[in-house]
Amino acid sequence: MPFAKSALTAVLTLASATRTAAFSHVGILRQRGGAAMPVLSTASISSTTALHANVKKLSEPAKDLLPNVDVFIFDCDGVIWRGDSVIEGIPETLSKLRSLGKKMFFVTNNSTKSRKGYKKKFDSLGLDVPAEEIFSSSFAAAAYFEQTNFKETGKKVYVVGEVGIQEELDLIGVPHFGGPQDAGKIPDMGPGCAVSHDPDVGAVVVGFDRNINYYKIQYAQLCINENPGCEFIATNLDAVTHLTDAQEWAGNGSMVGAIKGCTGKEPTVVGKPGPLMIDYLCDKLNLDRSRICMVGDRLDTDVLFGNDNGLKSLLVLSGVTSEEKLLSDKNTITPDFYADSIVDFFMDENAKVGSTV
Numbered sequence: 001m002p003f004a005k006s007a008l009t010a011v012l013t014l015a016s017a018t019r020t021a022a023f024s025h026v027g028i029l030r031q032r033g034g035a036a037m038p039v040l041s042t043a044s045i046s047s048t049t050a051l052h053a054n055v056k057k058l059s060e061p062a063k064d065l066l067p068n069v070d071v072f073i074f075d076c077d078g079v080i081w082r083g084d085s086v087i088e089g090i091p092e093t094l095s096k097l098r099s100l101g102k103k104m105f106f107v108t109n110n111s112t113k114s115r116k117g118y119k120k121k122f123d124s125l126g127l128d129v130p131a132e133e134i135f136s137s138s139f140a141a142a143a144y145f146e147q148t149n150f151k152e153t154g155k156k157v158y159v160v161g162e163v164g165i166q167e168e169l170d171l172i173g174v175p176h177f178g179g180p181q182d183a184g185k186i187p188d189m190g191p192g193c194a195v196s197h198d199p200d201v202g203a204v205v206v207g208f209d210r211n212i213n214y215y216k217i218q219y220a221q222l223c224i225n226e227n228p229g230c231e232f233i234a235t236n237l238d239a240v241t242h243l244t245d246a247q248e249w250a251g252n253g254s255m256v257g258a259i260k261g262c263t264g265k266e267p268t269v270v271g272k273p274g275p276l277m278i279d280y281l282c283d284k285l286n287l288d289r290s291r292i293c294m295v296g297d298r299l300d301t302d303v304l305f306g307n308d309n310g311l312k313s314l315l316v317l318s319g320v321t322s323e324e325k326l327l328s329d330k331n332t333i334t335p336d337f338y339a340d341s342i343v344d345f346f347m348d349e350n351a352k353v354g355s356t357v
Contacts, residue, residue: 055327058314058339062348065337069312070291072097073278076108076118078297078319079342083245086125087318089343094127096346104133105281109236109271109301111138111207111252114167137235137271141205142168143280144233144270150174155202158223160216160255161209161235178219183211187218197222206259206267207235208252210243221262232263236271238301240320248320272296273305295342297321299333312336 058065074080080090097104106118106129113121115134122129138161145151151174159165159179169176177198187195195215201223209216224230238251256267270276281287293312296302297319306313317323318341325331326338339345 054334056337058337058344058347060348061339061345065293065314065345066100066102068291069102069293071103071105071281071287071293073105073107073281073292073294073311074342075272075294075296075298075302075319076106077110077242079295079316080106080127081125082242082319084125085245086127087341087343089341091127093343093345094129096349104129105135106133107135107272107277109137109238109252110241111136111141111164111235111271112162112210113138113164114171115139116167117164135277136164136168138164138168138207140270140274140276141165141207141233141235142172142174143276144268145169145174145203146172150203153202154200156198156200158198158201158204158220159207160212160220160259161205161207162211165205165207165235178216179209180211182216182219183213185213185215187215195219195222197226199227201227201230203231203233204259205233205235206252206256208238208241209255212255212258217258217262220259224259224263224265232259232265232267234267234269234271236301237269238298242319272301273308275309278305278309278311293336299326299331299335303333303335306335307333314339316341318342 079087081087094104106122108118113136115131115136115138118134118136119129119131122134142165145157150157151172157169157174157176159169159176161179163180166176166179187193195218197219204220204223206220224232234256235252237253237256239253240248241251243249260266278289278292282289282292289310290312293314294302294306294309295314295316296305297316299315299321303313303315305311313335315321315326315335315338317326317338323338326335
């Protein structure tokens with residue numbers, strides 16, 4: 001599927017009757033204005049634990065979830081796939097949702113790929129997902145710069161991260177350097193040595209970086225600490241991520257933490273749970289927040305994203321969050337529902353099929 005050369009002229013095609021709507025980074029940021037939280041029916045949902053009475057396990061999706069949701073926003077890692085493996089039953093579940101006329105968007109905090117790169121991953125896993133349904137935090141970073149007219153400042157961006165951020169910045173014509181090109185660099189730390197940095201860097205973007213090193217950290221902190229007005233942007237603060245399906249790996253929160261530690265500054269976070277991407281979807285596509293459900297495997301990003309932005313929220317246990325952690329009395333972030341995986345959206349239908357075997 002071809003991608004537009006400029007985010008300002010790209011076209012977002014929806015999986016709907018008309019399947020057309022304007023696609024632009026511009027206008028994504030706005031004040032949420034205290035959107036009302038949706039009230040959910042709990043008539044047929046019973047509490048599964050005394051530890052946390054407000055947490056409801058999805059039991060009758062055909063009654064309590066599907067009729068009340070027009071749009072599902074799915075996280076990817078831990079919801080659709082783990083590492084490079086599709087979670088069992090996902091292709092069939094997505095197909096069933098489309099057959100019901102549900103709109104779907106896939107919003108990931110992983111910035112290692114651009115939207116184009118994620119389209120390739122969906123294809124490689126045999127998932128038929130249109131490119132216009134995919135949003136990554138690398139896209140969100142570029143959206144932020146376009147919204148704030150960064151290009152007009154004549155400044156550059158230093159990237160601690162991977163190619164996904166660079167590809168999205170190229171689409172909007174913002175000059176950048178760093179990223180994979182600085183992998184393997186080792187600063188000379190002998191007597192009298194110093195790392196020189198570009199005074200024209202006006203922003204440092206920190207995304208997940210499998211080649212993070214001391215040179216990148218030093219260069220980033222020099223720009224933030226010594227360049228007047230230099231912005232510190234983080235694609236996300238995820239503590240862990242799924243590089244493989246065998247274990248959890250340190251996430252972008254560890255990279256951002258290193259820069260926070262040596263600058264003493266808090267970053268502007270453009271990925272979940274921030275409002276940037278949901279504001280775009282609602283404003284440009286005229287979506288009703290009360291009819292949107294955010295589905296993810298993380299409490300502090302996915303569920304918080306839903307709760308803070310006036311959406312329904314559903315936590316799945318197919319990723320990083322265990323049922324024990326969710327139901328702990330120490331947990332203060334409560335989804336509207338939780339389920340083992342999104343396959344449970346059709347548990348009634350699956351149960352009928354199983355009973356006939």
